[in-house]
Amino acid sequence: MLVFDNDDVKNALSMDVCLDAIEETYRDYGQGQAVNIPRADMLTPHPQEGYFYEFKTMSGAVPRYDICALRLSSSVIGFPTVLGTFRKEKVPAAPGNRWLGLIMLYRISNGELLCVFPDGYLQRMRVGATSGIGAKYMAVERAARVGILGSGFQAGSQLMAMCGVRKITEIKVYSPNRDHRYAFSVEMERELGVAVKPVGSAEEAVRDVDILVTASNAMVPLTKPEWLRPGMHVTSIRPIEIDDETFDRFDRIVKNSVEAEPLYYPMEGFKTPDTDVGWSTYQRERFPQLRILAEVVAGKIPGRQKPEEITYFLNSVGLGIQFAAVGAKFYDLARSRGLGKEIPTDWFLQTLHT
Template identity: 40%
Template sequence: MLGKTRDTLLTVEGKRMALILTNEDVEQVLTMKDCVSVVEEAFIDLGRGQGVNIPRTDVLIPSARSAGLTYYPKIMAGATRRSGVFALRINSDLWADATERMVRVSIESEAQNKFCALVLLYSIDTCELLAICHSGFIQRMRVGATGGIGAKYLARKDAATVGLIGSSWQAGAQLLALREVRNITQVKVYSPNRERRTSFAEEMSKILGVQVRPVDTARECVRNVDIVDLATSAREPVIDGKWLEEGVHVHCIQPMELDNETFLRSNVVVSNVRPFGSTGEYPYIQVFNMGEVSRERQNIPGTPHLSVNWDNTPGLSELILGQVEGRTADKQITLHLNNVGVGIQFAAVGAKVYELAKEKGVGKEIPREWLLQAVQG
């Protein structure tokens, strides 16, 4: 993926710089078209043994700052040979445990930038730290793109209408990605806040150039559509599986948005990757919990209400490479659990961002020499 950039790195003389790329920088260069393309390649590479993925690692540490605050970093990492990049995504968040579940607490900040989540991009050819990127926009795009790839391989070929639950920044990315893989002609959107879903619909109508219509209930939203897309932060089901119509493709960002009925009615269920071990009810994440934070209060998806056999849920790589069967009939219901971040997504998207940023001269520079040392330690 580094293409020309890779050669340049190896041959150019003189001072080389590492980039710091803000969300604004990333937004300026990265299109959803490119993003869907490189993320799909990454899943193909992973399936072919040309990529490697490190399970998400969550760490829970009671903060000494005050009771009920938990420091909660998350690490994801992965690489593909094609991208030429090893990526490490590090979220650094505080969660307040005062309410029924933890919520993120912002860093006190003199400016509006209050969250610390970074993607480090290393060259697998030269070992250099190529760039330190804000994670936010990459995060939005890689989740969106992955939803799009699920739909590309699972939705009916003629799928054209979408019922979207959720009106967040992330929900918008889902629509951008679906448009890359299907000829989307109509979208309904529901979220509990009327004002928010209305302004979302207006904004997305303009961006997409297709009608995005706010509706008053989730039930109405998923009626008579080809794709049901759940993109909320809800921790309880947002639809009733009985509402699903034959032939629909369902996508969710986290399984907690689903009820059991949705699982039971789905003919095909695919996750992003196979679990890495049989270590619990949700074996996608390694958790190192120093304190007393209960599982329910963690942001770790728990799905005790769902009768899912995680060990038998294949990953996108297998679906794309035809190693598992996808949709085999128009009336089937398909389900994509876009439920856990995969390090290779950051490698693929990060490499593309880096390539484009170098091409276009975007980003702040710091001397590479600052990040290198004379000893191996």
């Protein structure tokens, strides 16, 4: 049994590999050849007033790779007010001011636990790669300009993915914090070899682009319908960033999973500020027959039918098969490079069964 760290994942795993893994796996999933246990979140009070404990799990199995993945996180969370709005924040409460989020990979053919590693880096890569495959099947072929709202931890892998599926020549970045958007632009320009320009408003980032990515922490809609133009592809991680009028301008909408929200198990009578806002009631009513990306990749429904359509891919809720797919590729690469620390496999096996 091998234990890896985030640096191992970063060193071994490229966006191209992630894009291939997600595409292949979504094709399988769309054809009924992969399966998930949906994400479930459990919430309890924390000994310290104003904090909460959150435990999340999701799983997925991809027979093509002979891999089943479990992803879990065990977190202390708080709800501080940042720049006038409250946000959900994970507190680094574990020893050494750290967080806990883990991926475990299991071998389908014999059941054994192959490896355990933190989810931090791979999490971003699988989210980015999935938005990338969304754009591959839904954006216009000649898409070259990208606008992005947000410069936080999901933004970088979103841009890596867009550059992996289209010949991108220009990127505009808006986030409310000036320092953040400048630093992010410099970093991404270096990493991608594409011009990345920080801009002073959301409107400026959205106007005249072929692909709009929303990847912010905002708790309110960021877009206006008049900023969109025909032929655009829009992609978000959370639907809250899109207002209802903008939503009405989308000609084609595809989602990552059929679930509107994770399964939620709070302790009885227990409520935290509603920050992880799912699909709105309006959105749900308007699109009762929601289609998912796997159906597009498997060729069951079209991604885009006309050049002037405005398409939308909502990259939520996450699926366990994303971790199985990207994790399987990482595991093989890491093994071939001799990465990881070894723990005897039989520590995690038993001679009893239940």
